[in-house]
Amino acid sequence: MQHWTTIVAEKRARTLSRIPNEWMHPNIIQDMAEKNVKNACKYLDGILPVDEVNITSLDATALVENIASKKLTSYQICYAFCHRAALAHQILNCCIEIFFEEALERAKQLDAYYASTGKLKGPLHGVPFSLKDQVNLPNIETTIGYVSKVGQKADKMSLLAKLLHEQGAIFFVKTAVPTAMLASETVSTLHGRTLNAVNTSFSSGGSSGGEGSLIAAKGSPLGVGTDIGGSIRIPAAFQGLYGLRPSHGRVPYMDVTNSYEGQELISSVIGPMSSSLRDLELFTKLVVDCESWRYDPDVVPIPWRNFDGQQTQKLRFGIMTWDGMVLPHPPILRALEETRKVLIHHGHEVVEWNFPHSEELIDVAEQVYGADFFNEVEEILNESEEPVSDYMQLARNNILAKGGLGKPLSVRQWWEVSLKIRKLKQQYLEHWRDTANQTSDGKPIDSIICPVWPSAGFHDREVEHGCENYTMPFNLLDYSCVVLPITEVDEMKDKPNQAHLAKNASDKKMQDFYDAKKFGKMPVCLQIVCKRLEEEKCLAIASIVESCLSTMP
Amino acid sequence: MQHWTTIVAEKRARTLSRIPNEWMHPNIIQDMAEKNVKNACKYLDGILPVDEVNITSLDATALVENIASKKLTSYQICYAFCHRAALAHQILNCCIEIFFEEALERAKQLDAYYASTGKLKGPLHGVPFSLKDQVNLPNIETTIGYVSKVGQKADKMSLLAKLLHEQGAIFFVKTAVPTAMLASETVSTLHGRTLNAVNTSFSSGGSSGGEGSLIAAKGSPLGVGTDIGGSIRIPAAFQGLYGLRPSHGRVPYMDVTNSYEGQELISSVIGPMSSSLRDLELFTKLVVDCESWRYDPDVVPIPWRNFDGQQTQKLRFGIMTWDGMVLPHPPILRALEETRKVLIHHGHEVVEWNFPHSEELIDVAEQVYGADFFNEVEEILNESEEPVSDYMQLARNNILAKGGLGKPLSVRQWWEVSLKIRKLKQQYLEHWRDTANQTSDGKPIDSIICPVWPSAGFHDREVEHGCENYTMPFNLLDYSCVVLPITEVDEMKDKPNQAHLAKNASDKKMQDFYDAKKFGKMPVCLQIVCKRLEEEKCLAIASIVESCLSTMP
Incomplete structure (x- = not known):
């Protein structure tokens, strides 16, 4: 060889x-x-x-x-x-x-x-x-x-x-x-x-x-x-x-x-x-x-359903500004605020979204990703003797730091993870339903709007300056998500957030990483999130949000 | 305690x-x-x-x-x-x-x-x-x-x-x-x-x-x-x-x-x-x-869909007489034949259903049921010190006889089982699609008709005289199934099948177990099987079959 x-x-x-x-x-x-x-x-x-x-x-x-x-x-x-x-x-x-x-x-x-x-x-x-x-x-x-x-x-x-x-x-x-x-x-x-x-x-x-x-x-x-x-x-x-x-x-x-x-x-x-x-x-x-x-037994037999929301119909949004763990950078927060304003301006309703178990969503998702302690990756790498990637080393250390076993899970531990996921899914759905108590017409929100990533990106070789906190939860929940470009980083508008006191080490790292100049003119996108198997609705709502944004003064 | x-x-x-x-x-x-x-x-x-x-x-x-x-x-x-x-x-x-x-x-x-x-x-x-x-x-x-x-x-x-x-x-x-x-x-x-x-x-x-x-x-x-x-x-x-x-x-x-x-x-x-x-x-x-x-994140958002099949519309059926492993008893075979005749009489089309990987369906399903080597059951039994059930002893011996490990699977072995299931699901769906080559109008079958159990039951304390060969596969495949009463055991009509040469030990055991008198007047039911998430269709077809049977001379 x-x-x-x-x-x-x-x-x-x-x-x-x-x-x-x-x-x-x-x-x-x-x-x-x-x-x-x-x-x-x-x-x-x-x-x-x-x-x-x-x-x-x-x-x-x-x-x-x-x-x-x-x-x-x-x-x-x-x-x-x-x-x-x-x-x-x-x-x-x-x-x-x-x-x-x-x-x-x-x-x-x-x-x-x-x-x-x-x-x-x-x-x-x-x-x-x-x-x-x-x-x-x-x-x-x-x-x-x-x-x-x-x-x-x-x-x-x-x-x-x-x-x-x-x-x-x-x-x-x-x-x-x-x-x-x-x-x-x-x-x-x-x-x-x-x-x-x-x-x-x-x-x-x-x-x-x-x-x-x-x-x-x-x-x-x-x-x-x-x-x-x-x-x-x-x-x-x-x-x-x-x-x-x-x-x-x-x-x-x-x-x-x-x-x-x-x-x-x-x-x-x-x-x-x-x-x-x-x-x-x-x-x-x-x-x-x-x-x-x-052909594919994993595909659910749901035909295309046109979302009946009209441009003129009032929609209800939950805005998740942050997850309580890692505060997004100023340009992301500005994108959220601008979107909020423009939606309200167009007659839509916006409530706050604060799911109380965000940290567990991340922890459990990481248990899934690391369930085999990267044995499969290592085996395939070994076949050609290519070096173990930095990523895998980081990921393994992360698992060990969180009390992982340093070896693959057993099937019963896997089922425990599965049960935790089911419980979180139920809690998320319940929290979604409960937004009916926050809206003026007693209907739950149609969609969540939230960051995709806490920053507008990172320079090459800076991957550790990031976190999947705003994407992973929706993988675990299996919700439909559309990424929508909103604005770009603006050195003048997006001054560092001096008032924020870091909640934890990750948060501090993310805040210290911000530099308006460095990110200048980078695109800023947000996520439109709908529930499981609501792709039509999610795409239609993204289109409505985009259309509202296009009239932004 | x-x-x-x-x-x-x-x-x-x-x-x-x-x-x-x-x-x-x-x-x-x-x-x-x-x-x-x-x-x-x-x-x-x-x-x-x-x-x-x-x-x-x-x-x-x-x-x-x-x-x-x-x-x-x-x-x-x-x-x-x-x-x-x-x-x-x-x-x-x-x-x-x-x-x-x-x-x-x-x-x-x-x-x-x-x-x-x-x-x-x-x-x-x-x-x-x-x-x-x-x-x-x-x-x-x-x-x-x-x-x-x-x-x-x-x-x-x-x-x-x-x-x-x-x-x-x-x-x-x-x-x-x-x-x-x-x-x-x-x-x-x-x-x-x-x-x-x-x-x-x-x-x-x-x-x-x-x-x-x-x-x-x-x-x-x-x-x-x-x-x-x-x-x-x-x-x-x-x-x-x-x-x-x-x-x-x-x-x-x-x-x-x-x-x-x-x-x-x-x-x-x-x-x-x-x-x-x-x-x-x-x-x-x-x-x-x-x-x-x-409320339940596991429920798929599919509303009730009326099946548009009319009583007069031609349907296509695949009849699975047996799975090639355990031949059903004479009353079950008669029920299948009577159903076949009556469906053809009413203008429906019937083709043979022979999935070539039936044995693998059973083997893989058993790997799932025994994945933790019954540790959970044993633990819960131990809490009260109630004796280990005969069932669990049988099931464990069965796993060991098939080369099981005598201990729970690892998560990677579990994923291998998962992959086998996905492959079988794909093969089954392909086989279903391929029935289009057998029907006169080139359309695949609407439904499978097959036994539920190879006998009309068993006496108490005779559970080992049975097998889930005709039910388990549809759990693994996650298909929709309706059980439909067809007839009852008739001592005169349901003579022992002398011609059949047993294929294996289970088959021999099942054949030896037959005694028309013993089963006399016991109900005989069949299964109507439709694909995943086709409950409305499966119920409607069962109703059509029942209506055809009601006109049986």
Whole structure:
């Protein structure tokens, strides 16, 4: 067997080798630095041909419209996105598998199909679609960040990929993930580090950081990430994107490669990420309409239900300013306050959301994530002798510090964790119902609005300056969550919060980490949260909130 | 602490003491023997006043109609059922908690409510409703067959009980279960043995045997059992009743006491048992209409969906004659054949159902049931020092014989079991889809028809002459199943199957066990099986099948 360093070097070279020579730009990072540009998206807008910039500025919905009306061909679109993705990858290191040639060939076929039949294949006809590495495609490797998985191809195409393909999507890249997908940044010994497309000195977030980075650079209009602790929402929030964490059983996960397969207490879910909210709905409705419960036994047979809320209807919101453990940074707090004001201004009602067992939500979720004491990860790392990741060391120390056993749980300890989760779910639902006592019309809230992450991100190699406090609870609860861009960090408005006395060490660390200048102009997103299996409602409410925000003075 | 024998004696005496003196009949078993009657239901018809017999012959649907039209009062109905249940218990030992006084008081209140408002409380207004012991009620013990739980009252009323109460149900008894609910008969050191109401020399089945026995004796019109391996369906089948095993998440299990709480790979589910099919639908629609997902996080937000199949519409059935491991007895095979003929006669289509991985379904399910090597059961038994049950010894030996570890699984072994289940679910669904290749119109089957149990039951103390081969798979798959009475054992028609060569030791044991005379006149039921969360369809199809059978020449 080859030494792991050789495997890594060859894998990285192979990925790059799939980029056509004419799209290679060996000095691209240097060029950005010389031009003093940190925003990869803006930089690419400046160096790409105008017609390609115009195309890549469109969302999936608009792309299909342009194809349908024959203003653009699939080929033109695919070419523009492949080109841009090629350059984005050279800046951001966001892709792990590249197959532009096959994508362009398929685009030609789709154009021919449309020309000859006058029909589109489906609602995604001709749309370039990026996939997180976990999604399996024929003859393409799935390495999920492990050196030892280089060369491994899944025997089955993921069901979701099949459905999207049938509806006309064109796959052209698979995007990078951290080792085993178990981190809130995107770094692995295998592929290196994925940078933030809005500001390359920041982390792309993770674990769907490759996806977030590529989409934010407009190298892909629409793609899928997965989320077991925030992995769709964190990279979406760090890069000003829209993302949906659906509930388990709404979007098929069948034959998607994963860590800890068979772990069913907190299910990893797969969902869309895009620079457009309506694209999230396009994707989700399309997938639900495929009735994938006929194929995937984990999918719940719930057809698409239009949310009957009208723009004019009064909604009730619970705002969770903070969880009592780690206070969000000033820009996040400002986003919450601005959203609150604008919602009230539009006649909606806002109450406070303070769930009294937030700490337990985090503790129990961590018991799930560390249940096998990372034995599976270690075993797979050992196969290639690649070094144990910093992440795993941190995570293990965290478990031991919390009184963990230093070994995997027994099945009975696992059932105890399961019972704790059930109890927390019941308590959360009860707390939700009890908001009826706070609203003027005695109805419970429709949705929670809360931070995604306590800061607007972190610089690379600063992952420990963060916490999944605002994402993990909704994985444990299995609620539907939409990430919505609200504003950006404003040095003038977002002064440090001197009055706040840190509650604990994590809180102090987070507050000390704030520096308005450092975060300047970084996007600020919030989460719209609805209950389990309320994806339609969550997307519709996100749209209403966005529409209210658009009228903000 | 008292000796366990004292606790048992006192508990049994306490249960009996809740029966009014005028309803005590100390010689009832002797009287039946003298009259040479084995059927408790028929016996009770003979000794009870005619008006009470008339009332107790009605199903829940008819009872509510009679209350609504003021032909009967709740009190009259409650009195008749309490009286009959009191006698049934003295024959069958089917109850564990008795509270007639409270029930009759509530009946009076309901009558007064109706008289003063002209409104019924709900679709179960005034219907006596029996509950398997696991269901928690205020101030009433929940012992689930353990001596050590005597005196324990749950701190919360089960959500389902609350909902049923709100809809007008009158609780009057809780019914007996085997120790820990882990058996296909109903026997415990605590309460003794529950007899079959159709023929008292047979077992009532289990674990909802108390419920099945009481309802078959017409001591209750409608009740709920639970099912993790067949526990609703087996007692229903052994006593000629209707029963629904809903999918997990359709009927709320919240705050129902259980064994192995937190074990979530094969979920115990709660569902109705009755002597009427329409009562199953009455119950299920009512419960779904309560939108209990607002309270129980495990309930899936799927409203009641009327199945659009008409009596005249062609349906497609897969008939599973046997699973390739244990051939059902001749009466069961005849029931399948008669059903097949009658369905074809009515224009429906029937294809063969042969899932190739039946053995794996059983093996994997057993890995789940034995995952903790019965440590929990043993611990609870030890608290009172009651002896280890025969059932647990058998089950443990079975695990060891199959290469089990003799100790609980680790969390990673548990995840492996979980993965096996997911794979089997996918294979089953694929096999179901593939039936489209067998039907004339290229559509997959609507439903499977199959045995519930390979025999029409077993005599008391013969539980080892049985197997859950036809029930357990649908627990693992989480499919919706309705038990439907088809015929009864006929000595003349159901001659032993001489031609069959036993496939294995279990098969031989089952075949050797057959004796047409011994089973004579025992009810024969079959299962109608639909996919996960298809309760409405399953109930509607059962009704169509029943209607076809009613025209059988």
